[in-house]
Amino acid sequence: xxxxRQLLILQVIIDDFIESAHPVGSRAIAKKEVIPYSAxxxxxxxxxxxxxxxxxxxxxxxxxxxxxxxxxxxxxxxxSPSILQKEGNVIKHMIQDGFFEFEQxxxxxxxxxxxxxxxxxxxxxPEIFETKLKQIQIIPLSANTAVAILVTNTGHxxxxxxxxxxxxxxxDLEKMVNILNDQLxxxxxxxxxxxxxxxxxxxxxxxxSDLDKSYQHLKGAFLQDHPVKLYIxxxxxxxxxxxFNDVNKIRAFYTMIExxxxxxxxxxxxxxxxxxxxGRENDVDAIKDLSLIxxxxxxxxxxxxxxxxxxxxxxxxxxxxxxxSILSHEMTDVLYMRYKDEN
Amino acid sequence: xxxxRQLLILQVIIDDFIESAHPVGSRAIAKKEVIPYSAxxxxxxxxxxxxxxxxxxxxxxxxxxxxxxxxxxxxxxxxSPSILQKEGNVIKHMIQDGFFEFEQxxxxxxxxxxxxxxxxxxxxxPEIFETKLKQIQIIPLSANTAVAILVTNTGHxxxxxxxxxxxxxxxDLEKMVNILNDQLxxxxxxxxxxxxxxxxxxxxxxxxSDLDKSYQHLKGAFLQDHPVKLYIxxxxxxxxxxxFNDVNKIRAFYTMIExxxxxxxxxxxxxxxxxxxxGRENDVDAIKDLSLIxxxxxxxxxxxxxxxxxxxxxxxxxxxxxxxSILSHEMTDVLYMRYKDEN
DNA sequence: TGTTAGCACTCATTCCTTTCGAGTGCTAAT
DNA sequence: ATTAGCACTCGAAAGGAATGAGTGCTAACA
Numbered sequence: 001x002x003x004x005r006q007l008l009i010l011q012v013i014i015d016d017f018i019e020s021a022h023p024v025g026s027r028a029i030a031k032k033e034v035i036p037y038s039a040x041x042x043x044x045x046x047x048x049x050x051x052x053x054x055x056x057x058x059x060x061x062x063x064x065x066x067x068x069x070x071x072x073x074x075x076x077x078x079x080s081p082s083i084l085q086k087e088g089n090v091i092k093h094m095i096q097d098g099f100f101e102f103e104q105x106x107x108x109x110x111x112x113x114x115x116x117x118x119x120x121x122x123x124x125x126p127e128i129f130e131t132k133l134k135q136i137q138i139i140p141l142s143a144n145t146a147v148a149i150l151v152t153n154t155g156h157x158x159x160x161x162x163x164x165x166x167x168x169x170x171x172d173l174e175k176m177v178n179i180l181n182d183q184l185x186x187x188x189x190x191x192x193x194x195x196x197x198x199x200x201x202x203x204x205x206x207x208x209s210d211l212d213k214s215y216q217h218l219k220g221a222f223l224q225d226h227p228v229k230l231y232i233x234x235x236x237x238x239x240x241x242x243x244f245n246d247v248n249k250i251r252a253f254y255t256m257i258e259x260x261x262x263x264x265x266x267x268x269x270x271x272x273x274x275x276x277x278x279g280r281e282n283d284v285d286a287i288k289d290l291s292l293i294x295x296x297x298x299x300x301x302x303x304x305x306x307x308x309x310x311x312x313x314x315x316x317x318x319x320x321x322x323x324x325s326i327l328s329h330e331m332t333d334v335l336y337m338r339y340k341d342e343n
Numbered sequence: 344x345x346x347x348r349q350l351l352i353l354q355v356i357i358d359d360f361i362e363s364a365h366p367v368g369s370r371a372i373a374k375k376e377v378i379p380y381s382a383x384x385x386x387x388x389x390x391x392x393x394x395x396x397x398x399x400x401x402x403x404x405x406x407x408x409x410x411x412x413x414x415x416x417x418x419x420x421x422x423s424p425s426i427l428q429k430e431g432n433v434i435k436h437m438i439q440d441g442f443f444e445f446e447q448x449x450x451x452x453x454x455x456x457x458x459x460x461x462x463x464x465x466x467x468x469p470e471i472f473e474t475k476l477k478q479i480q481i482i483p484l485s486a487n488t489a490v491a492i493l494v495t496n497t498g499h500x501x502x503x504x505x506x507x508x509x510x511x512x513x514x515d516l517e518k519m520v521n522i523l524n525d526q527l528x529x530x531x532x533x534x535x536x537x538x539x540x541x542x543x544x545x546x547x548x549x550x551x552s553d554l555d556k557s558y559q560h561l562k563g564a565f566l567q568d569h570p571v572k573l574y575i576x577x578x579x580x581x582x583x584x585x586x587f588n589d590v591n592k593i594r595a596f597y598t599m600i601e602x603x604x605x606x607x608x609x610x611x612x613x614x615x616x617x618x619x620x621x622g623r624e625n626d627v628d629a630i631k632d633l634s635l636i637x638x639x640x641x642x643x644x645x646x647x648x649x650x651x652x653x654x655x656x657x658x659x660x661x662x663x664x665x666x667x668s669i670l671s672h673e674m675t676d677v678l679y680m681r682y683k684d685e686n
Numbered sequence: 687t688g689t690t691a692g693c694a695c696t697c698a699t700t701c702c703t704t705t706c707g708a709g710t711g712c713t714a715a716t
Numbered sequence: 717a718t719t720a721g722c723a724c725t726c727g728a729a730a731g732g733a734a735t736g737a738g739t740g741c742t743a744a745c746a
Contacts, residue, residue, distance in 0.1 A: 025738050038690050043739070061696040061739050101504045139478050139494050145681065147498050151482050155490050157502040161444045236597040239590070247588055254579040338488065368709050383719050386710065404710050404725040 002052075008034065009045050010054055011078045014066045018314050021242045023063030068279045071291070071313055075276050079318045081325070087116050088326050095330045101155060102126060105334065107231050109307070109327055114234025117309060117320055118241075120257065121233040124267045125297075125305015126335075131156060133184045133192075138177050138218070140164070146173075148221045152189065154299070154335075160221035176218065179203055193223050228264050232257065243289075243312045256286035257310075267306040272296055274324055279313045291315045295324040297331040304335065345395075351377065352388050353397055354421045357409045361657050364585045366406030411622045414634070414656055418619050422661045424668070430459050431669050438673045444498060445469060448677065450574050452650070452670060457577025460652060460663055461584075463600065464576040467610045468640075468648015469678075474499060476527045476535075481520050481561070483507070489516075491564045495532065497642070497678075503564035519561065522546055536566050571607050575600065586632075586655045599629035600653075610649040615639055617667055622656045634658045638671040642678040650674070 002010070012032055016024045026046060030039040046064050049055045054070035057063075066074065094108055106123050113121035131152040140146045144166055150158045164173070183203065187195050196219060204215055238244050238253055256262060266284055274295045280288045287310065294308040307328055309320050345353070355375055359367045369389060373382040389407050392398045397413040400406075409417065437451055449466050456464035474495040483489045487509055493501045507516070526546065530538050539562055547558055581587050581596055599605065609627055617638045623631045630653065637651040650671055652663050 023738085027738080039738095040690050040692090041688085043741095044689090047740075057739085059697055061737080062698080063738060099504065099506050101502075134484065135482050137480055137492070141477065141494075141496065141498050142681070145498065147494060147500060149480070149492060149494070149500060151484075151490060151492070153484065155484050155488065155504045157490060157492060157500065159444075159500040161442065161498045163442050236594070236601055239594045239597060245590055247582070247590060247593070250590065250593055251579070251582045254582060258579055338485070366709090370709080381719050382709095383721090384717085387718090390711080400710085402726055404708080405727080406709060 005037075006045055006049060007078065009042060010049055010066075010070065011074065013046075013049075013055065013064060014070060014074045014078070017065055018316055021314055023058055023065050025063035028063075066314075068281065068313065071278045071317075072281075075278070075317050075321075079321070081322045082318045084319065084322050084326070087319075087323060090116065091323070091327050091330055095334050102335065102338070103156070103229065105331070106229075106305075109331070110231040110233035112233075113307070113309065113323065113327065114237055116323060117311070117316065118234070118237045119309050119311030119315065119320070120235055120238055121231075122263060122267060122308040122310060123231040123233075123305065124228065124264060124308070126154065126156070126229075126299075127304050132186050132188050136177060136180045136184060138173060140170070140173070148218065150189075150222070153186075155338075158226065160224055162217045162221040164217060176204065176215065189226060196223065230260050230263060232263075238311075241312050243314065252286060253290075256284075262286070266292070267294060267308055274321055274328075276317065276321070289313060291317075293317070293320050293324055295328040297328045297335070299332070299335040307331070348380075349388055349392060350421065352385060353392055353409075353413065354417065356389075356392075356398065356407060357413060357417045357421070360408055361659060364657060366401055366408050368406035371406070409657075411624065411656065414621045414660075415624075418621070418660050418664075422664070424665045425661045427662065427665050427669070430662075430666060433459065434666070434670050434673055438677050445678065445681075446499070446572065448674070449572075449648075452674070453574040453576035455576075456650070456652065456666065456670065457580055459666060460654070460659070461577070461580045462652045462654030462658065462663070463578055463581055464574075465606060465610060465651040465653060466574040466576075466648065467571065467607060467651075469497065469499070469572070469642075470647050475529050475531050479520060479523045479527060481516060483513070483516070491561065493532075493565070497681075501569065503567055505560045505564040507560060519547065519558065532569060539566065573603050573606060575606075581654075584655050586657065595629060596633075599627075605629070609635070610637060610651055617664055617671075619660065619664070632656060634660075636660070636663050636667055638667040640671045640674040640678070642675070647678065 009029065012029055012035065013024045016028065026039040026042040029035055029042045029046075030037060035042070046055060049070075050057065050064065053067055054073060055064040056067045056070075058065060090112060091109070094112055095105055100108070103126075106126070110121045110123045113123075131154045134151045134153045136151075137149040138146055139149065141161070144163055145161060146164050147159050147161045152158075179200065183200050184192070184195065235254070235257055239250065244250055244253065262284065266282070266287075274293065277292045277294075279291065282288060282290070282292055289312070290310055291313045292308055292310050293315075294306050296304075296306055298304055307324055309315075309324060311320070352372065355372055355378065356367045359371065369382040369385040372378055372385045372389075373380060378385070389398060392413075393400065393407065396410055397416060398407040399410045399413075401408060433455060434452070437455055438448055443451070446469070449469070453464045453466045456466075474497045477494045477496045479494075480492040481489055482492065484504070487506055488504060489507050490502050490504045495501075522543065526543050527535070527538065544562075578597070578600055582593060587593055587596065605627065609625075609630075617636065620635045620637075622634065625631060625633070625635055632655070633653055634656045635651055635653050636658075637649050639647075639649055641647055650667055652658075652667060654663070
């Protein structure tokens, strides 16, 4: 339904606006090398594109800016993945050089990503729910406190301090740890509560006598919320974007970005592949004039987490999509290589 | 050298400005109940206070604002600690209710502090250098990766993944862990490197054969940098302060606050008690128009960490100083109660 | 019939001027 | 020593005028 010429003009306008952040006028377009038409012709086409909803004016005699529909069309039809040799190498080296824990990689990725793009990067995960318990340790600290340490097959370590009653003797504690290790090895974190209620509660009664209170404490330590880890990089990059030249916008952005819960919800809904949400396409009102690009990374079948970039709707979609694609594949690879022989 | 009346006027002006953020004029002062003088008299006194450097004008016919010297005098001589029954209780409950790990307490404290004050709170620590190793675990994850877990006497858990060569056999690994536990129990984290070089290297040679590579890996895992933990709460509170109505100031602030290294240096220099740095009194240029109040908290003799509040020079010094005092004492207490029977 | 030149018109932005009012400093009176 | 009074200063807000980038439309052209 769009002519070749309209496609070309739309693309050039959006490319120009993404770079300059200024409304694009007909004369500027006509001057481009790829455009063999006069400003007047461009004006006519622009008027048509506006009628069709791909462009907007900021006021009656201004140049045009892309509408959300325009960006959507641009993302869906007008961009081909860009080749990012240099950036790709940066990411690969970061992930493959040295031996970093996965959480370190995630954190570094968030930083690199925001540096390469000048937008705000958000990385969610790794989702511990999919991972399985590997080993449990309980280490007494003092007469009435101890720390429980859980290690998962992905090398993730969680610990919880808990208080132990004075009366308990150390052999009882040891027996409990043994039972836990026997029973919980290989159990997905998500199913811990279930497993406790179905089997372990009863077992504990059978093998270990008179430890009601300390067992409750221990169980409590295991079933506490497992917080979702959230890494955000380049928050202040947004301040450099010309659309954030207004104190109120900045306030709104920072109020949003520091609300972890909201961010987690925002990212969690993303499924496979790369998803682009432009402006009001986002459910969350606070980012209704920003765009969010998300990509999932995996370990085997189960989804592990989400990588995202948040920027103005005037975003370098081409570059961002390519970068996220590279990074999510690298992260999936490194996870696979590292934990393929898990048990 | 200041008359009683000048003291009174200075105090009223600063109090007023702290509340309103607007330059204070003579008429407004004269209207206050505690002031039995006319505006003209106040004007004369204000001129004198300005000559002495306690007050400033923003322009030739504006009201007065406090100078840094004025704030300094105010902090040193004009404020008595305020009674914060309600806020004090909030803090006490937070710290004493439930059983939280110390790091959780620190994080919660940062949040509560920024909520109670509407400034930005920064908490440094707990300094792990002062703490001692309690136990070491090494847990194999796959054929060639393992995770080393260090637990300190304060319940702090650190973990590092490292790769192990395929050739190693598990009994060798076990021997190594035993040696490490024997040798390192009770050793301050700070002295780990020393201890390794002085004794453990040699021991390993004696007891365990042919494990050069994996031992190097393991040692590397132990001697990696122990990052200083930094908790910052209420970054966006600053945006609500009227002095941050300018995009450039916001940029400068966020650029500074997200530079962890600089922040750590800023706080580390603080010694005992509560220290107030007003505006240019701060060494760091980036906060030359902010004030920083720091308080140390302790475990026994050794300093553990620092609590700080960062706000505009027009800060509620009275309240902030009282809050920091309460919180640092509570944190010191809880540390003492919890780890007094360490070994 | 598609393209382009030309021109009147629109509107944000910038700069200047005016007005307003809060506040000062100084002088003279109490 | 204190205060009333008054001229003066200066920032902030409000109102024009000038500028210029950009449009829509019409009429001419290939």
